[in-house]
Amino acid sequence: xxxxxxxxxxxxxxxxxxxxxxxxxxxxxxxxxxxxxxxxxxxxxxxxxxxxxxxxxxxxxxxxxxxxxxxxxxxxxxxxxxxxxxxxxxxxxxxxxxxxxxxxxxxxxxxxxxxxxxxxxxxxxxxxxxxxxxxxxxxxxxxxxxxxxxxxxxxxxxxxxxxxxxxxxxxxxxxxxxxxxxxxxxxxxxxxxxxxxxxxxxxxxxxx
Numbered sequence: 001x002x003x004x005x006x007x008x009x010x011x012x013x014x015x016x017x018x019x020x021x022x023x024x025x026x027x028x029x030x031x032x033x034x035x036x037x038x039x040x041x042x043x044x045x046x047x048x049x050x051x052x053x054x055x056x057x058x059x060x061x062x063x064x065x066x067x068x069x070x071x072x073x074x075x076x077x078x079x080x081x082x083x084x085x086x087x088x089x090x091x092x093x094x095x096x097x098x099x100x101x102x103x104x105x106x107x108x109x110x111x112x113x114x115x116x117x118x119x120x121x122x123x124x125x126x127x128x129x130x131x132x133x134x135x136x137x138x139x140x141x142x143x144x145x146x147x148x149x150x151x152x153x154x155x156x157x158x159x160x161x162x163x164x165x166x167x168x169x170x171x172x173x174x175x176x177x178x179x180x181x182x183x184x185x186x187x188x189x190x191x192x193x194x195x196x197x198x199x200x201x202x203x204x205x206x207x208x
Contacts, residue, residue, distance in 0.1 A: 111191040114204060115155030117174050117183040119144040123152060123159045130154045134182045134207070138174070141183070145171060153187060153196070160191070166198035173201045182206065 116133040121144045126132040133154040145151055151170040152161040162170050166189070177183045184206050189199040 108190040108192040108197070110189075111196065112186065112188045113153065113155040113160065113191070113196065114186045115153045115160075115184070117141065117151060117153055117170060117177075117185055118159070119149040119151055120159075120161060121149035123154065127159075130157055130159060134184075136182060138177065138180050138183055142174060145174065153185065155187075158194075160194055160196045163195055163197050166196065169198045169201050173203060177203055179203075179206070 116136070118133045118136055119141050122136060122141060123130065123133070126136070131154075141151075150161065150164075151167055151174065152159055153170075154160075173185055174183055184204045185201050186204045187196060187198055187201045190197045
């Protein structure tokens with residue numbers, strides 16, 4: 001009987017050892033699965049980070065390109081405005097430097113002019129046809145002078161303004177005239193450009 005029990009014990013011992021080792025193997029398998037899963041998760045996270053970095057880089061590049069285009073457009077617009085301003089300034093300078101046949105204001109010359117009295121307002125209104133002054137209504141000229149329009153005269157197809165000191169002399173001649181249209185006068189004095197200083201003014205007979 002003793003031998004039988006000993007034999008049973010010898011057989012049972014390896015079996016118990018095998019059973020004891022089985023959970024350990026299972027635990028090792030679980031650890032391996034966890035490690036593999038962790039590796040896969042790490043790879044996914046790394047891919048996601050790489051994709052995000054690429055997207056950020058692309059957005060940054062697009063933003064830089066937009067800023068560069070905006071700066072380029074602003075510079076082009078500024079250059080165009082500068083060129084336009086320069087052209088205008090050049091035109092003004094050219095006009096200012098062009099020779100003129102008019103006598104400068106400081107270079108007055110003696111002159112005798114024969115023409116028709118007319119105020120500046122009416123002269124401007126008929127600038128396209130200054131010959132109209134020969135038949136312009138005298139009452140109209142007197143009315144405009146009364147409202148403050150300065151007197152002048154049309155001679156040789158051009159309007160000449162009388163200076164402030166000459167206004168009274170011209171107004172007196174206009175008032176004394178009995179002509180209903182086209183007050184024709186002879187003026188002697190000095191002329192500087194388009195301005196005349198009256199020394200004397202007398203009414204002349206209408207041109208025939």
